[in-house]
Amino acid sequence: MTVASAARQKINEEFKNNQDETSEEKINELLKIASDVEVILRTSVIQAVHTDSDKILLIPRKDLLQDNTPYFDKPTKKHES
Template structure:
């Protein structure tokens, strides 16, 4: 059963990295190599607890990639153009300096 979880995580990480690093061949290749390397390094792991830890770590990495990574393109020596994905765009909530009174 663990092998299905591992395979699902492997595919999910690759899918997410393709979305996050779209149009950036260097980042895509680096992500692909890193994902493959980490899975290859741990392919002979037999400890159920260690496998669970690795699956949790991989899942956390996938969430961080999907929710926190922005692409940036250098447009000038001191300028960077950020390219947010649609799923990263959140509604802007105005900041309020005055705390609300509790009744």
């Protein structure tokens, strides 16, 4: 099962489990969680296809491309004015 299929299955399962919910507050909370999960999936999960026994073709979406944050071993000290 692919990540996308597993995510879709889990989303459908959660909606079915909560289909009888009547509390507007709880419904809004569940929709917020669903929206947050969508953002995480769109910006953090990349699709890939095996093209050969030792090669994988990555298929990044525009949403996945983010600015790189440089890594520093030691934090820089702020100069006091």
